[in-house]
Amino acid sequence: MRCKKCHEKAVIGLPRHNAAFCKPCFNEFVHDQVARAIKSERMFDPKDRILVAVSGGKDSLALWDILLKLGYRADALYVDLGIAGYSEKSCEKVERFADTVGKAHNASLLIHTVQEEEGAGIRELADLLHRPTCSACGTIKRYQFNRAAVEHDYDVMATGHNLDDEAARLLGNVLHWQDEYLDKQSPSLPASVEGFAKKVKPLYRLAEREIAAYAVLNRIDYIVEECPMAKGSKMLLYKEVLNRLETESPGTKQAFYWGFLEKQAKTQPAPASMAEKDQATLHPCATCGQPTTAEICSYCKMMARAKASTPH
Ligand code: Q46
Numbered sequence: 001m002r003c004k005k006c007h008e009k010a011v012i013g014l015p016r017h018n019a020a021f022c023k024p025c026f027n028e029f030v031h032d033q034v035a036r037a038i039k040s041e042r043m044f045d046p047k048d049r050i051l052v053a054v055s056g057g058k059d060s061l062a063l064w065d066i067l068l069k070l071g072y073r074a075d076a077l078y079v080d081l082g083i084a085g086y087s088e089k090s091c092e093k094v095e096r097f098a099d100t101v102g103k104a105h106n107a108s109l110l111i112h113t114v115q116e117e118e119g120a121g122i123r124e125l126a127d128l129l130h131r132p133t134c135s136a137c138g139t140i141k142r143y144q145f146n147r148a149a150v151e152h153d154y155d156v157m158a159t160g161h162n163l164d165d166e167a168a169r170l171l172g173n174v175l176h177w178q179d180e181y182l183d184k185q186s187p188s189l190p191a192s193v194e195g196f197a198k199k200v201k202p203l204y205r206l207a208e209r210e211i212a213a214y215a216v217l218n219r220i221d222y223i224v225e226e227c228p229m230a231k232g233s234k235m236l237l238y239k240e241v242l243n244r245l246e247t248e249s250p251g252t253k254q255a256f257y258w259g260f261l262e263k264q265a266k267t268q269p270a271p272a273s274m275a276e277k278d279q280a281t282l283h284p285c286a287t288c289g290q291p292t293t294a295e296i297c298s299y300c301k302m303m304a305r306a307k308a309s310t311p312h
């Protein structure tokens with residue numbers, strides 16, 4: 001197998017692009033896909049300050065690495081969920097990356113510890129609330145990432161969601177006809193109201209195995225295990241189904257998700273009218289001031305319930 005660009009020995013084949021690349025040309029391909037995503041979705045400019053949500057996994061660390069190497073001003077935020085045996089390891093990976101690659105690019109790492117701020121680790125909180133761990137986790141992470149981005153004056157918040165994540169999410173949303181989620185499933189969501197950070201997904205053009213290959217080839221030391229709470233999740237099932245389809249016909253995920261984005265661009269109302277809709281329905285939470293559709297935001301409601309259920 002020879003590299004499509006320079007004809008040296010290839011290290012990875014990309015069936016969906018009918019191509020194979022050597023290491024330098026593959027890195028160029030990955031950087032180019034991210035640069036195209038940033039440009040076509042108008043995610044940010046070189047002068048913008050970016051906050052990357054990192055978990056210690058391959059996608060978020062690869063994203064931080066790529067943005068720094070492309071010359072962007074990108075810091076990172078890690079949320080320590082307090083999951084015994086997993087959070088320590090993932091935090092270590094993030095800190096090591098911040099101390100090496102991050103430091104070399106003058107980038108800093110912020111850490112939010114759930115145990116300290118919310119009073120208990122994510123599993124205990126979910127138990128107190130009688131909620132699935134991932135649903136409590138989602139509320140906390142969304143809230144804390146947005147809060148950190150707004151409070152520390154970042155222009156945009158970036159997450160490491162890749163093509164596989166977005167295609168699996170789209171499949172779930174379509175299977176249940178979740179119109180509201182479908183409307184918001186875009187790689188770039190503007191900061192429609194004061195208090196909401198702009199959110200972008202610069203890896204949406206790259207498949208999970210391409211990012212894994214990028215991380216390995218560039219010696220990014222990431223946590224290989226998934227969060228133990230992800231076991232049995234619907235997302236993993238949707239990914240498995242899509243992987244089977246992809247093996248039979250390479251390019252299926254890309255056609256599914258990118259096709260959706262093309263249709264959405266033609267039919268979705270202009271961003272200005274979406275922002276108007278948000279401005280009409282959102283107002284500051286009575287407790288914390290972050291935007292919400294109810295009187296009190298879901299994070300503050302959740303924390304009040306957890307406090308009330310804590311044994312004294
Ligand atoms: S981190 Fe949190 Fe995920 Fe772990 S507890 Fe569930 S939602 S699986 S992306």
Ligand code: ZN
Pocket residue numbers: 285286287288289290296297298299300301
């Ligand atoms: Zn609130």
